[in-house]
Amino acid sequence: MGGNPDQFVRFLNVQKSYDGETLVVKNFNVDIAAGEFLTMLGPSGSGKTTCLMMLAGFEAATHGDIILDGQSINNVAPHKRDIGMVFQNYALFPHMTVAENLAFPLKVRKMSKSEIDRKVKRALEMVQLGHFGSRRPAQLSGGQQQRVAVARALVFEPKLVLMDEPLGALDKNLREEMQYEIKHIHEDLGVTMVYVTHDQSEALTMSDRIAVFEDGIVQQLATPDQLYEKPENAFVAGFIGENNRLHGQLKSVEGDTCSVALEGSDGIVKALKVNVDGVGGRTTLSIRPERVVLDPDSDQYPNRCQARVEELIYLGDHIRARMTVSGNSNFITKVPNTQRHTPLKRGEVVNIGWATEDCRALDA
Template sequence: MLDTGSEQAFVAFERVQKSYDGETLVVKDLNLDIAKGEFLTMLGPSGSGKTTCLMMLAGFETATHGEIRLQGKEINNIPPHKRGIGMVFQNYALFPHMTVAENLSFPLEVRKIGKSERETKIKRALDMVQMGQFGGRRPAQLSGGQQQRIALARALVFEPELVLMDEPLGALDKQLRETLQFEITRLAHDLGITVVYVTHDQTEALTMSDRVAVFDDGRIQQLAAPDALYEEPQNSFVAQFIGENNTLHGTVKQMGKESCTVELASGEVIEALPVNVSQVGDRTLVSIRPERVEIDPAPGTMEHTLDAEVKEFIYMGDVFRTRLAVAGKDDFVVKTRNRANQTRLRPGQKIRIGWMPQDCRALDP
């Protein structure tokens, strides 16, 4: 487990704020510690503040208030080129008039590294990203995926301890993106570098990261390991933003430590984990993941069962996605694995669905 205590923090944001116009804060009172060797992803919609945080860490933006520290040293006033941080952007940012080897040589020349050592480091970096044969080519002669590998090699060539990545795979097709996700994660762990990664792609964040900071409206809404983020969202924004999610509106009728009773807007009564509600009468949004719901469960196997009507049944290869009308809403989704002899449902069919109370979370409305 990574130690993310503030004494050990490799990167620390302390009460950091950012405003471009002196009035509106795009980053609000950010406190965040990142451990050495950690792969941390900043995830959120456009305008949530994640890229601004990355740019302040890189030195391309200045914090309006607060302190940013690297290895315990304040870096607010240190220019970008003196921070010793590797950067990878979505648009590659390679010099078009230089060969691949010259692109990689540039950050080494800036650091006054001798010619023979430069050649050794360039070869090692190109081999790392499986581009050893491409040193003599120019960026225009490479595909998008190859250019992104070179951009990654250039960020790693001077052996930085911290690498920042801003939507680096955003311009690539799905299959190539998935390949590079695994390669970047493997490289980061093999080299022991710290990575701060910015994306709006939830799958990317969940598959690559040690921890994910979910941003909205200039604040971190939740900071957790990927599985905790998905299984245990702390508010309705995170529940809705991470993965697919079902929500039902209701009111808290009874309140206990481990569970609460919720009366849904349609009149049904269910049990849920009280995550973001505090008292009887609170309005709530009950959250249930599609894969936690069972269709026509065997009697007595599920604590909650509700009537449902099939609206749509979609074959997706490995799973079936069924859209249902449940408790007055017609956008309730259930995902079931594609098994042998699976019954295919048809629109208009009446069924029962069920789930367990521990899979159901009472969040803010």
Template structure:
């Protein structure tokens, strides 16, 4: 982060343990910029939700300090932090109308009646529910209830809104619609958002930056396109998007590239030397399915291998093709469903190729072998 950035949230050496022995968050140092949409992404137990709960004030930090607008807030109770919250279960008051749910945080702050009505009306319009103010939550669909929860978190104009798996209870189509809805509201208002999810496509769709958590540590913090195109380790490459993994030993390297001898007598591969321990070390090669091409006999590429077609799944715009390559029978190639692309059949053997720059040599899996 640059020195001239406007930082709204700062985690300074924050740790969290529930039992005094095992750290579920390990020495977290993170600056969140004012107005950005930052997503904490990771599998269950990675520490992302604990970080959100510490920021909200529902969990105390074991060590370190959290700052909001440059003020330490470890000892500030949740209701005095001025933070908006959106939960997966919506947490709406069932006995109140939609308008009364939205008015509640304003009444707590002792605003006058005219101001409350004005802010509630504006919030309902923002989430396209201005005709639903008189209904109770039980009379709304799941997506409408989620919109109300978002509006309630924003109605008192907080500097910061926290969202904890807010779309987890919605079906796929509604979930995708709400992703864009929340993103557009963020763009419109410029409010700072910290969002927690285990859904990597959700994180890529909505965020300015994504912090990928594993084992209580941020593995990589970057913009969505950088996470996808330039993962710094095997965990991030595997967790973000679909990814082919091949395993081998580094034979030689220069400043940027390396040559890897694949396991199972799979031959040599040229790759970007991203995160390796030098010649003779074990490595995981990461390669996105869309970067692999099916070659004609006369075509060439930096890396050329044979693949045997094991399964074909038609997905509309492309055919997801599972192959056996260098002993890996889970090697995926995405073939565009367009004129000029070959029609394959199960059992076919084809020539595959890809650029060295599209293949990243990363850290070895635990134990030096295939983690799967």
């Protein structure tokens, strides 16, 4: 490697506009380490796929620089970037066998037949398709085709592998199976991977770090547990996992905590001060459903209020209870399915609570 391994891929002040006026990517800056699995996560139109396409060379940056292994690649053709690519629609050649599909990028690189045969055999075994080399793509299931697409991206041992919504066409069970398979391949090979998805659970399952996109801007770049436990703004809190929101007005600040008067009630809530304006400003409180407890102990849970049970859904290991809290009728709690808990009843009013450290005061 020619560059700093902690800065194997670099986006430096990268912008992209298709019409010369509207920026779909705004001042994108990120360093990706060699061997890292970084996911670009966000809703449709947030700029994540555009960033991947600029890295692949299929789109040109309007402004800024993209560095790969210490070298600027802004003016390097896609086929000369030594990057493997996996698309959502697999993009396999239908007239070629599986082995011929995998051999294609090796032939382009003018490798010997013996070397091609060895690399194709190894790649097929890596994705557990060792006996499928003679089949055509049409003779394979969706999951098998996706495995072939992954193998083709890895067969020439590229510096970097890019994946654009690669599991989007698969059913839920197969999708989850492939998530672990790609994660294990990444761990075994140590190759650098940049992955694009709009699926939060997929990103949390597979990634070393996740860049959460919205409106062309990275809202937060962090590890999966940091994104879930410590979201920096209301968008990230709502986009990553299930999240309860309560709106209120900032009444006072005491070091790292603050007091918030809830809208729709006379309650005061203590929260971690994360991303708020001054006293008197509006804020959004973020509380994860699993952090809410029934019949809370007053010493351990200073934030307590009444909630009306609107709906109960049995989910095996827990009961998902939708409640009305402070005017919010979509406040979710997850009640563990144990004998210690009294069964809830629809329409009853119960006491709930949560710890100060589990409640984050974010932007309004």
